[in-house]
Amino acid sequence: MNTTEIMQLSLEMSGFDEVPADSAIYHPGKNIKKALIGIDLDAPELFYAKDAGYDLVISHHPKGGDSTINFPKVLQRHVEMMIEHGVPKAIAEAAMRETIYDAECRAQIANYDHAPSFARHLNVAYMNIHLALDEIGRKLMASSVHKLTPTSSVNDLIKTFKADMSEFRNAKTDIDIRVGEAKNKIGRVAVAHACGTNGGYPVAKAYFDHGIDTVIYIHCEGAASRTLKDEFQKKNKNLIITGHIASDSLGINPFIAALEERGLRVTPVSGIVPQ
Ligand SMILES: [Fe+2]
Ligand SMILES: [Fe+2]
Missing domain, CATH: 3.40.1390 (Udp-n-acetylmuramoylalanyl-d-glutamate--2,6- Diaminopimelate Ligase; Chain: A, domain 1)
Incomplete structure (x- = not known):
């Protein structure tokens, strides 16, 4: 599998049509055989992955790039979910206004290319899959x-x-x-x-x-x-x-199983609670 197919698999399993704003491929890879997956995999873990012969590192939480910059957009899901449960639209929007504003400020503060830059230098494929696995x-x-x-x-x-x-x-x-x-x-x-x-x-x-x-x-x-x-x-x-x-593990474990079914060797680290 390549990184695009792996992202696509997460969309199929969660029912999303497009890649959510909080998920991204930071450095693409193809013919992936051995993947390291964890809740928080940052720059130091990329060095470990390279050293241990992994071709792909998948972090659950966003670690930079577009998923850090665009993260505030997924907070809108709270508004949609509140409306689905009968909260009036204006109240649902007001309930999230401050949180979204604060997240936008944080996204603009973030050093968004820190970990992705190491993935490029090490040439280790690197991505994060957040919303789909939570879904x-x-x-x-x-x-x-x-x-x-x-x-x-x-x-x-x-x-x-x-x-x-x-x-x-x-x-x-x-x-x-x-x-x-x-x-x-x-x-x-x-x-x-x-x-x-x-x-x-x-x-x-x-x-x-x-x-x-x-x-x-x-x-x-x-x-x-x-x-x-x-x-x-x-x-x-x-x-x-x-x-x-x-x-978080609840959504990650079925995804690991699906990757393994497709022939990948997947090592769970960084907090994933076993099933
Ligand atoms: Fe999560
Ligand atoms: Fe989380």
């Missing part, structure tokens, strides 16, 4: 939620996630209830994942204010978690945090 993980979580009913408890949801997805059993982190309680009913659920990053306070609030009872994020900062708890604990809302690395 694979989101769909797995959503189909698990669909087995439940609104009267199922938060505890049932966590148990079902752990039963259905071995990454949640195998990770060192646990699924966390930041707002709500294990015995609460889940009501209407939004799996707010595969949107670039978590939506923080404003997105969870928009969901809670518009008929969603349980928001699932894969990660959330302390400050946002505290504020959401102060505001929504007494309203019987639930914020469930599944764990960053476990949840």
Whole structure:
């Protein structure tokens, strides 16, 4: 396979028509036989890969180039997802305005060619695949939620996630209830994942204010978690945090299996939780 075919495979598996703005081929390669894949693979890992005879390095998180510059565009997915769940358009847009602005500022700050420049000098193929793999993980979580009913408890949801997805059993982190309680009913659920990053306070609030009872994020900062708890604990809302690395692994593992089916030798590193 070449790097374009590998990117295409991620699109087919996730259902996207085009390469998401947070994913890119930094240095192309063809006739790939041996790939190193990880959640964060930077310039030093490129030296390791070259030395160990890998022809391709795939990072999950963006590591420069177009995917760093254009990253803020994928945050728009939060807006689309909120609208799909019944949040009015103007409120959904307002909930993401600051986060998108901040991300645009950060993208302009970034030293976007750092790691890609080493890939070119070392002549190691290098790419990152972010949104598509997160979308694979989101769909797995959503189909698990669909087995439940609104009267199922938060505890049932966590148990079902752990039963259905071995990454949640195998990770060192646990699924966390930041707002709500294990015995609460889940009501209407939004799996707010595969949107670039978590939506923080404003997105969870928009969901809670518009008929969603349980928001699932894969990660959330302390400050946002505290504020959401102060505001929504007494309203019987639930914020469930599944764990960053476990949840990223959830989408990465099926992709590794698909590459191996196509004859590649793939080595998972940098945090990927085994299935
Ligand atoms: Fe991810
Ligand atoms: Fe991630």
